[in-house]
Amino acid sequence: MTGFVAEATDLLERTPQVLRALLVGLPETWTRTPDVADGWRPRDVVGHLITGEQTDWMTRTRQIVEHGTSLAFDRFERFAMLERDAGRSLDDLVEQFATRRATNLVALQALVTDGDIDRRGLHPSLGEVTLRQLLAAWAVHDLDHVGQVYAGLAGSRDADVGPWKAYLGILLRRDDPAAVAG
Amino acid sequence: MTGFVAEATDLLERTPQVLRALLVGLPETWTRTPDVADGWRPRDVVGHLITGEQTDWMTRTRQIVEHGTSLAFDRFERFAMLERDAGRSLDDLVEQFATRRATNLVALQALVTDGDIDRRGLHPSLGEVTLRQLLAAWAVHDLDHVGQVYAGLAGSRDADVGPWKAYLGILLRRDDPAAVAG
Numbered sequence: 465m466t467g468f469v470a471e472a473t474d475l476l477e478r479t480p481q482v483l484r485a486l487l488v489g490l491p492e493t494w495t496r497t498p499d500v501a502d503g504w505r506p507r508d509v510v511g512h513l514i515t516g517e518q519t520d521w522m523t524r525t526r527q528i529v530e531h532g533t534s535l536a537f538d539r540f541e542r543f544a545m546l547e548r549d550a551g552r553s554l555d556d557l558v559e560q561f562a563t564r565r566a567t568n569l570v571a572l573q574a575l576v577t578d579g580d581i582d583r584r585g586l587h588p589s590l591g592e593v594t595l596r597q598l599l600a601a602w603a604v605h606d607l608d609h610v611g612q613v614y615a616g617l618a619g620s621r622d623a624d625v626g627p628w629k630a631y632l633g634i635l636l637r638r639d640d641p642a643a644v645a646g
Numbered sequence: 647m648t649g650f651v652a653e654a655t656d657l658l659e660r661t662p663q664v665l666r667a668l669l670v671g672l673p674e675t676w677t678r679t680p681d682v683a684d685g686w687r688p689r690d691v692v693g694h695l696i697t698g699e700q701t702d703w704m705t706r707t708r709q710i711v712e713h714g715t716s717l718a719f720d721r722f723e724r725f726a727m728l729e730r731d732a733g734r735s736l737d738d739l740v741e742q743f744a745t746r747r748a749t750n751l752v753a754l755q756a757l758v759t760d761g762d763i764d765r766r767g768l769h770p771s772l773g774e775v776t777l778r779q780l781l782a783a784w785a786v787h788d789l790d791h792v793g794q795v796y797a798g799l800a801g802s803r804d805a806d807v808g809p810w811k812a813y814l815g816i817l818l819r820r821d822d823p824a825a826v827a828g
Contacts, residue, residue: 471673475799481667486660491653590809600806601814607800608816608827611793617657618789624782627772632783634790642824645790 467578472599473569479606480562483510486613488555495554497622499615500638506613510557511545513609517564519544521602522571528585528595529575536586649760654781655751661788662744665692668795670737677736679804681797682820688795692739693727695791699746701726703784704753710767710777711757718768 487495487506495506504512524537549557581596618634629635636643669677669688677688686694706719731739763778800816811817818825 471675474673478668482664485663485667491656493653597808597810600803601810604800604803604807604814607796608814611796611816614789614793618786621782621786625786626779628779628783632786632790634793
């Protein structure tokens with residue numbers, strides 16, 4: 465399996481596995497801190513990724529294939545998870561995400577080949593975009609948000625590391641995005 | 647299993663599993679880009695984590711238990727991996743790291759309990775540090791560097807995401823650490 469769609473899929477398949485390995489069963493002392501002040505805890509990030517699977521990436525892929533640029537995508541609900549997921553455990557959210565992602569990747573394989581990746585759609589803010597850009601952005605969006613989970617986990621130990629904080633960019637950047645570790 | 651040492655261990659055990667889920671078998675088009683210009687590729691990061699297992703964290707833990715503050719730690723060789731690992735595959739490096747980490751965590755469990763975490767050692771630059779600080783820094787150092795792997799993976803798709811880059815902080819920060827996604 466080679467080619468652009470296959471390589472994007474390879475990364476997209478890994479995110480639920482990574483989140484399981486990292487988060488399921490992890491003591492709560494690690495998981496209740498947001499990435500930055502007023503930011504997102506790991507459960508908020510996973511909820512946001514669930515929203516992406518529900519209403520964004522695969523929905524937009526279908527829209528490109530079916531309507532091209534004749535119909536703009538709906539906007540992404542960036543805070544939908546805050547109320548929706550209030551009663552759910554983090555472990556449950558990770559499994560929900562895994563199920564939705566798996567379903568979407570089956571649908572993607574059935575719908576799209578590398579011959580389709582130059583097809584175009586209409587983003588409500590960004591204007592014309594290609595399916596190639598959408599698939600790359602889907603994968604990088606995963607990487608961006610899993611990185612945010614890492615910042616939250618690190619933040620839970622901010623006080624514990626003592627003077628080592630000077631060497632730990634992931635902690636310094638929570639206070640000052642431009643900080644450079646010593 | 648509760649307590650500070652157990653919770654640090656829980657995170658430390660997960661890092662090799664996360665790196666396996668993320669990196670082993672991932673197409674090379676994803677893994678050849680550094681986190682920032684002149685930064686580290688995923689293989690360099692994993693090599694750096696191997697160095698930590700070989701000569702840093704567990705060695706320093708033993709030194710705290712055996713010598714307290716009477717003998718300063720050796721300095722961390724931050725670039726040891728660049729020559730040492732030149733001929734090794736990324737998959738092989740991940741497995742090496744996993745083996746060394748597992749061995750070190752067995753040794754940690756045998757050597758240290760929560761009753762020891764206020765014991766002190768001497769860092770060559772930071773001065774007096776506690777075992778609690780060392781164990782927290784070991785775990786956050788993992789998080790920091792796995793985050794660096796994420797930045798490298800994202801960087802490999804920098805051109806592919808097109809206009810979506812404006813929304814993807816993990817890409818914007820590779821160019822400007824203080825950048826904020828739109």
